[in-house]
Amino acid sequence: MNNPLSPDDAAKLYGNRFLTEDAPAGDFPASGMSALDAMRLVAEELALEGDPQRNLATFVTTWMEPEAQRIIAGNLHRNFIDHAEYPISAEVEQRCIRMLADLFHAPGETTGARTQGSSEAIMLGALSLKWKWKQRREAESKPVDKPNLIFGGDVHVVWDKFCRYFDVEPRIVPLQDGKYVIGPEDVEPHVDENTIGVAAVLGTTFTGHADDIVGIDKLLVDLKGERELDVPLHIDGASGAFVWPFLYPDSKWDFRLEQVRSINVSGHKFGLVYPGIGWLVFREKEDLAEDLVFYENYLGKTDATFTLNFSTGASMVLAQYYNFVRYGFEGYAYIMKAMQANARTLAEKLKENGNFELIGEGEEQLPLVAFKLAGEKNYDEFDLSWQLSAERGWMLPAYTMPPNAEEVKVLRALVKQTLSREQIHRLADDIALACETLEKKGGAHSSERKRVKTGTGY
Numbered sequence: 446m447n448n449p450l451s452p453d454d455a456a457k458l459y460g461n462r463f464l465t466e467d468a469p470a471g472d473f474p475a476s477g478m479s480a481l482d483a484m485r486l487v488a489e490e491l492a493l494e495g496d497p498q499r500n501l502a503t504f505v506t507t508w509m510e511p512e513a514q515r516i517i518a519g520n521l522h523r524n525f526i527d528h529a530e531y532p533i534s535a536e537v538e539q540r541c542i543r544m545l546a547d548l549f550h551a552p553g554e555t556t557g558a559r560t561q562g563s564s565e566a567i568m569l570g571a572l573s574l575k576w577k578w579k580q581r582r583e584a585e586s587k588p589v590d591k592p593n594l595i596f597g598g599d600v601h602v603v604w605d606k607f608c609r610y611f612d613v614e615p616r617i618v619p620l621q622d623g624k625y626v627i628g629p630e631d632v633e634p635h636v637d638e639n640t641i642g643v644a645a646v647l648g649t650t651f652t653g654h655a656d657d658i659v660g661i662d663k664l665l666v667d668l669k670g671e672r673e674l675d676v677p678l679h680i681d682g683a684s685g686a687f688v689w690p691f692l693y694p695d696s697k698w699d700f701r702l703e704q705v706r707s708i709n710v711s712g713h714k715f716g717l718v719y720p721g722i723g724w725l726v727f728r729e730k731e732d733l734a735e736d737l738v739f740y741e742n743y744l745g746k747t748d749a750t751f752t753l754n755f756s757t758g759a760s761m762v763l764a765q766y767y768n769f770v771r772y773g774f775e776g777y778a779y780i781m782k783a784m785q786a787n788a789r790t791l792a793e794k795l796k797e798n799g800n801f802e803l804i805g806e807g808e809e810q811l812p813l814v815a816f817k818l819a820g821e822k823n824y825d826e827f828d829l830s831w832q833l834s835a836e837r838g839w840m841l842p843a844y845t846m847p848p849n850a851e852e853v854k855v856l857r858a859l860v861k862q863t864l865s866r867e868q869i870h871r872l873a874d875d876i877a878l879a880c881e882t883l884e885k886k887g888g889a890h891s892s893e894r895k896r897v898k899t900g901t902g903y
């Protein structure tokens with residue numbers, strides 16, 4: 446018999462080093478490893494992450510068609526900002542912006558930007574509100590040191606972030622038990638000459654409903670006449686702007702309303718593209734403050750840039766365009782309606798179960814089910830979230846509503862394209878089983894409750 450192989454040679458022949466070694470995690474590795482070892486190291490670790498099929502928490506796309514995946518994989522080398530090298534990618538971005546402007550009923554030619562997601566789109570859109578306000582004030586020789594922005598407690602955290610990062614006073618309308626969106630009566634008391642804008646949400650992160658956008662728009666139109674205040678409205682359509690046009694085409698929330706000056710939407714949510722792609726679309730070119738556009742020629746061609754980042758991949762822009770031409774209005778409408786039908790089936794089953802109360806049933810809503818426990822129980826929503834993940838691996842987030850509705854605990858199930866009718870039945874049965882377990886054994890241990898998925902906005 447030959448001499449046995451050294452451990453290194455044995456690993457090369459039969460396995461990989463990381464079957465028996467810790468993963469590099471601190472010092473910069475002094476030497477490398479084979480490509481196969483590196484690939485297995487990364488892949489094996491990631492295999493323990495959440496299973497997208499059972500993730501009811503995320504708004505973000507977890508599945509795309511194989512053809513779209515080929516577009517993405519084949520174009521990962523393209524730097525989107527390098528318009529000199531990749532002019533066609535830049536043209537594709539412009540096509541997407543024009544298509545979105547059309548979908549959102551822009552009155553004429555407009556402008557916008559591809560962003561990393563809705564957060565960047567919101568930062569840029571809100572910065573434009575601030576700059577436009579500043580220009581108006583300076584033209585009238587009025588002070589510009591106290592800008593404020595009005596929004597409800599139902600917004601995503603990015604709006605608070607914008608206010609803190611860019612020094613704007615947030616005027617936040619608190620929620621109440623049973624009232625999880627805002628309307629004109631909430632906004633009116635906060636408006637003054639220093640208001641740079643109002644942000645309204647189409648499809649909130651918490652319950653999937655919309656603020657009263659028609660009502661807020663009417664208030665702002667009236668204020669133009671009554672108090673000579675021209676306050677623009679920005680729509681945070683991170684999720685909703687890819688849902689409402691297809692499910693509720695007659696509902697007005699977009700540029701059909703006079704004061705709506707800008708809209709953000711996440712391509713990576715109901716735009717059905719993998720993360721990170723978002724969009725900002727202005728009503729008219731004039732709504733983008735010219736001072737925010739930078740002109741540079743580092744890359745061989747003078748280009749206008751309006752972004753917080755510089756270099757970034759073009760793949761997701763191309764994937765968004767793929768979806769637009771692949772599905773068109775009809776295809777998106779089919780997918781949104783399928784998700785809505787399944788969400789309604791889940792909602793019906795939860796009602797039949799008898800333990801739950803649906804939140805905002807029958808109202809215009811994202812394809813999701815927001816619900817809470819009905820009546821007194823020996824367990825709560827956080828316990829149920831824990832039990833369901835322990836028994837079946839479903840990630841169903843539980844959270845408390847923002848102030849002043851913190852007493853309300855909510856469970857929320859996103860019903861995505863990957864959740865078939867059969868899985869809806871299983872999920873409903875699994876929820877019923879988890880309730881039965883909890884009824885017998887009582888709530889989860891405090892250490893288990895700490896591990897419940899509680900974040901709302903993904």
Ligand SMILES: Cc1ncc(COP(=O)(O)O)c(C=O)c1O
Binds near residue numbers: 564600646684723901
């Ligand atoms: C209403 C709303 N606005 C903004 C965001 C932030 O979007 P993104 O994750 O695309 O940055 C989210 C994310 O869930 C959201 O739901």
